[in-house]
Amino acid sequence: MISVAEQPKYLLVADTLRREIAKGIFLDGQTLMTEEELRVRFNVSRQTVRQAIALLEDDGLVDRRRGSGTYVRHGPRRRQGIVHVGVVCTYITDYIFPTIVQGIEQTLNSAGAVMSLSATYNDPKTERSILERMLSGQVDGLIIEGARTATGSPNEDLFMRFAERNIPVLFINGYYPGLDAIPHVVMDDYAGGKMAAGTALDRGYRRPAGIFKTDDLQGQERLNGFMEEMKMRGVDVPEERLLRFGTEHRMDLFVSPEGKRFVEMLLRREADCLVCYNDVFAATLVGELEAKGMNLPKELGIISFDNATFAEMVRPTLTTLGHPKQEFGALAAEKILRMIGGEREKSVNMPWTLIERNSLPKVSRGRGGQEKRK
Numbered sequence: 001m002i003s004v005a006e007q008p009k010y011l012l013v014a015d016t017l018r019r020e021i022a023k024g025i026f027l028d029g030q031t032l033m034t035e036e037e038l039r040v041r042f043n044v045s046r047q048t049v050r051q052a053i054a055l056l057e058d059d060g061l062v063d064r065r066r067g068s069g070t071y072v073r074h075g076p077r078r079r080q081g082i083v084h085v086g087v088v089c090t091y092i093t094d095y096i097f098p099t100i101v102q103g104i105e106q107t108l109n110s111a112g113a114v115m116s117l118s119a120t121y122n123d124p125k126t127e128r129s130i131l132e133r134m135l136s137g138q139v140d141g142l143i144i145e146g147a148r149t150a151t152g153s154p155n156e157d158l159f160m161r162f163a164e165r166n167i168p169v170l171f172i173n174g175y176y177p178g179l180d181a182i183p184h185v186v187m188d189d190y191a192g193g194k195m196a197a198g199t200a201l202d203r204g205y206r207r208p209a210g211i212f213k214t215d216d217l218q219g220q221e222r223l224n225g226f227m228e229e230m231k232m233r234g235v236d237v238p239e240e241r242l243l244r245f246g247t248e249h250r251m252d253l254f255v256s257p258e259g260k261r262f263v264e265m266l267l268r269r270e271a272d273c274l275v276c277y278n279d280v281f282a283a284t285l286v287g288e289l290e291a292k293g294m295n296l297p298k299e300l301g302i303i304s305f306d307n308a309t310f311a312e313m314v315r316p317t318l319t320t321l322g323h324p325k326q327e328f329g330a331l332a333a334e335k336i337l338r339m340i341g342g343e344r345e346k347s348v349n350m351p352w353t354l355i356e357r358n359s360l361p362k363v364s365r366g367r368g369g370q371e372k373r374k
Contacts, residue, residue, distance in 0.1 A: 009044050010051035016042075017052065018164035021061050021072055032062055032070040059166040060342065076342035077140065077166055083113040085336055086134045088144040090122040090173075095280060096306050096325050100172075103329025104143060111337050120147045122216070122247045124154050131158040135165070141336040142169045148247060149174035149217040168339035172332050174217035175347075183339075185332045188349040189218045192321050193225025195352055196275045196303050199319075201233050204363030205301055209241040209271035211262070211281055213250075219277055222305065226275055241271050253281065254288050266300060267292055273301035273360065279308040279320055282359075286314055302359040305352075317357035324350060 020026055033041065038049045053070055056062040060077040064070050085108055091097050101117065108115050116139065120127040127147045134142060135158065142162060146153060153159070153176040162169050171184035200208055210226055213219035223244070230237050243262040245253055253259045265271065266289060276282040282304035290296060297316045304311075307322035328350060335345045 009042070010048045010055070013038070013042050013044060013048060013052035014055040015164070017056060018059070018061065019160075021056075022160060022163040026072045028073055030072050032072055034069065061166050074166060074342070074344075076340060083111070083140045083337070083340060084116060084138050085113050085333070085340075086116045086118070086139040086142045086144075088118045088120060088127070088130055088134075088142070090120055090145050090147060092117060092119045095278075096308055096323055099325035100329040103326035103331075104333045105329075106326075107330045107333035108337070111333075113337065120145075122147045122250075124148060128155045128158065131155060131162075135161055135167075139167060141167060141340040143172055143332050143336050144169065145173045146171060146176050146217075148215045149176055150215050150220045152177055153179060168336060170332060170336045170339065170345070172328070177217075183335065183345045183347045185328065185335065185348050185350070187218065187323060187328075188351055189221035190225040190228075191349075192305060192352040193222035193227075193275075194229040195225075195354065196222070196305070196321060197226045197229035198233075199354060200273045200275060200301065200303055200360065201229070201235060203301070203360060205273035206235065207241075207270065207272040208235065208237055208275060209243075209262075209266065209273070210237065210275045211243045211245070211253075211277050211285070213246065213277045214244045215246040222277065240265055254284065263288060263292075267294060269299060271300065272363070273303070276302060276304040278305045279311045279318055282318055282320075283310060283314045286316070286318075286359075297359050297361055301361065301363070307353075307355050311355070312357060314359075316359045319357045319360040320355050321352040322355045323352070 026032055035046055035049050039046055053062060053064065057064060058078045060075040061072065062070050063073045087101065087104055089097055089101065092101060105115050118130045120130060124147045156179065159169060159179055159182065169182050171182055173186055175182065175184040175186065197208065208230065210223065212223040214223060227237065243258060249256050249259070254263055276285065282302055286296060286302065289300065294300060302318065304318055304320045307320045311318040311320050331348065339345050
């Protein structure tokens with residue numbers, strides 16, 4: 001590896017200016033320093049300055065105008081041949097991810113672009129390795145689902161390097177606090193949490209419980225929306241009726257000590273309904289509870305998220321909030337292609353759709369407040 005001291009001077013000058021443009025020290029439309037000012041500042045020759053500026057032009061960061069000067073602009077990078085888009089998801093082969101990726105791939109293929117697909121398994125260290133590889137290779141834009149987004153990003157320096165190289169980045173599903181300048185396409189998870197809670201209350205349930213994954217932004221936002229709706233409607237949710245978990249318990253949640261205590265609480269009929277982080281955990285819990293003798297949905301109503309393919313195969317079939325998976329992926333691909341073309345894009349929070357099935361029947365109350373589920 002070449003040390004910084006061994007790098008050609010024009011690369012050092014270009015890297016410094018890239019960082020300053022990315023940080024906003026030089027703004028769009030602003031004149032960059034003159035060749036003479038740059039020569040004096042970096043103590044280099046005019047030829048070195050010109051080589052550095054040429055690199056910034058290739059990155060689409062500046063525009064040289066004869067007789068006027070060099071101006072900062074965030075335009076498209078100079079490319080030759082096919083556009084390459086890196087796509088990084090937490091998982092690829094299971095659950096709703098294949099359909100999201102299909103939406104991305106079809107849109108990119110229609111535009112003649114090539115997709116490079118990787119998975120982090122929700123691990124920031126793996127994410128770092130993938131980002132470094134993409135920075136050193138040929139990538140014109142990046143679509144990425146951040147790893148454990150609720151905990152912040154230890155890889156912020158690498159995202160800054162994408163900005164310095166003028167390689168556009170788009171977050172999907174979640175985004176890192178502190179990197180709000182990078183646009184995102186996500187579901188409106190806070191509104192989804194409110195919708196799920198409100199749907200349960202509107203159907204007559206009064207002792208809600210919840211399961212939420214809280215090391216990802218989407219799970220944290222669903223929990224926040226759920227709790228806010230309950231608070232607004234005057235319904236108390238004690239801590240023992242909440243099961244919060246992280247990625248480490250993704251595969252063994254209901255055999256963990258916390259998961260076992262939560263299942264036992266449900267079996268004691270201390271809750272009458274459950275809002276579940278997604279369909280995977282809802283379906284797993286249905287099997288767990290029915291194996292222990294619980295009559296669903298008569299004794300526990302359930303509503304979850306994502307409308308996975310198997311949601312209508314579970315018995316009872318799952319009432320769930322529908323995720324527009326293929327449309328979601330297509331929108332992300334359309335945005336990154338426009339960003340590669342030099343356009344600015346705004347973030348989008350997509351809405352959930354209620355999919356009504358059998359797991360959350362209405363509750364009517366007879367004399368004395370006795371429940372009757374329809």
